[in-house]
Amino acid sequence: MTGPSGNGPFGGPGFTVPVLRLGDILLVTLQGELHDGMAEQLQQDITDRIAHTRVTGVVIDISGVDIVDSFLGRVLAEIAAGAGLLAARTVLAGMRPAVAITLVELGLTLPGLRTALDVERAMELLTAGERQAEGSP
Amino acid sequence: MRASRHAAPASLPIGSDADLAWVRQQVRQAAAELGFGLVQQTKLVTAASELARNTLVHGGGGHVEITPLDAGPSPGLRLAFVDAGPGIRDLDQAMTDGYTSGGGLGLGMSGAKRLVQEFEVDSRPGEGTRVTVTSWATVVPPTRPGS
Numbered sequence: 531m532t533g534p535s536g537n538g539p540f541g542g543p544g545f546t547v548p549v550l551r552l553g554d555i556l557l558v559t560l561q562g563e564l565h566d567g568m569a570e571q572l573q574q575d576i577t578d579r580i581a582h583t584r585v586t587g588v589v590i591d592i593s594g595v596d597i598v599d600s601f602l603g604r605v606l607a608e609i610a611a612g613a614g615l616l617a618a619r620t621v622l623a624g625m626r627p628a629v630a631i632t633l634v635e636l637g638l639t640l641p642g643l644r645t646a647l648d649v650e651r652a653m654e655l656l657t658a659g660e661r662q663a664e665g666s667p
Numbered sequence: 668m669r670a671s672r673h674a675a676p677a678s679l680p681i682g683s684d685a686d687l688a689w690v691r692q693q694v695r696q697a698a699a700e701l702g703f704g705l706v707q708q709t710k711l712v713t714a715a716s717e718l719a720r721n722t723l724v725h726g727g728g729g730h731v732e733i734t735p736l737d738a739g740p741s742p743g744l745r746l747a748f749v750d751a752g753p754g755i756r757d758l759d760q761a762m763t764d765g766y767t768s769g770g771g772l773g774l775g776m777s778g779a780k781r782l783v784q785e786f787e788v789d790s791r792p793g794e795g796t797r798v799t800v801t802s803w804a805t806v807v808p809p810t811r812p813g814s
């Protein structure tokens with residue numbers, strides 16, 4: 531009953547989540563409607579992928595996601611927590627302003643999840659972070 | 668004068684993950700057609716996603732009635748999530764941030780309430796639950812003529 535693992539595309543039939551490996555970083559691009567089951571599958575697949583490739587960072591691009599509810603929020607937080615246990619850091623990139631406003635009102639502020647305005651800045655954050663754990667310029 | 672209410676509410680089933688996605692899309696479309704701004708749309712769709720998931724997970728499935736309200740000064744959208752599940756025994760508890768009977772975050776009910784303008788729960792143990800929410804589009808001043 532388990533979906534694709536390893537290198538196949540993520541998600542259910544007719545739906546894929548592109549995952550790109552850029553050096554030590556895994557770039558995951560979420561777009562459009564993510565069904566609950568797909569989100570859970572994605573969580574498992576990303577964790578497997580981190581374990582196999584030994585990347586040190588994960589960037590999840592959500593600029594194409596038009597809502598984040600408590601379910602998807604929890605999945606994102608769990609992906610980050612799982613990545614953390616495998617020594618990889620996660621940055622959530624490109625959250626839309628309307629989504630951010632809504633999440634605050636919903637009461638889901640995702641503590642422990644690093645964010646960046648876009649993918650480029652997320653990558654910078656991860657590469658900079660490799661040199662110093664918690665540097666404050 | 669605008670036309671009065673649309674003829675009948677649309678009713679959509681809530682019985683699977685795919686139905687939740689469809690409900691989100693339909694609510695988004697209805698809100699956009701009524702002139703809801705992007706933030707208002709996002710809040711209402713997020714509230715709908717939470718409540719529809721509760722109907723599915725806690726209520727054992729049901730349906731949502733989507734009613735556009737365009738008779739008043741500002742258009743609105745009313746959504747009623749209906750199931751014939753176990754009902755909610757302690758409503759105050761269910762509405763508390765962080766309370767969950769399952770493995771959730773317990774933010775669905777309390778969070779959805781903050782995201783809409785009107786929120787009403789009618790639930791009887793053993794009979795089912797009906798959660799009705801209404802949001803109104805923010806009134807935007809008309810664009811200047813001749814620009």
Ligand SMILES: Nc1ncnc2c1ncn2[C@@H]1O[C@H](COP(=O)(O)OP(=O)(O)OP(=O)(O)O)[C@@H](O)[C@H]1O
Pocket residue numbers: 600601717721722725726750752753754755761762766767768769770771772773774775776777796
């Ligand atoms: N339609 C329903 N039928 C029966 N019980 C419900 C219904 N909706 C909510 N509840 C009860 O209210 C509680 C709180 O709901 P709420 O949506 O806030 O949290 P949750 O669904 O448990 O977690 P989350 O939504 O954060 O993932 C639920 O755990 C459940 O016990």
Ligand SMILES: [Mg+2]
Pocket residue numbers: 717720721771774775776
């Ligand atoms: Mg819920």
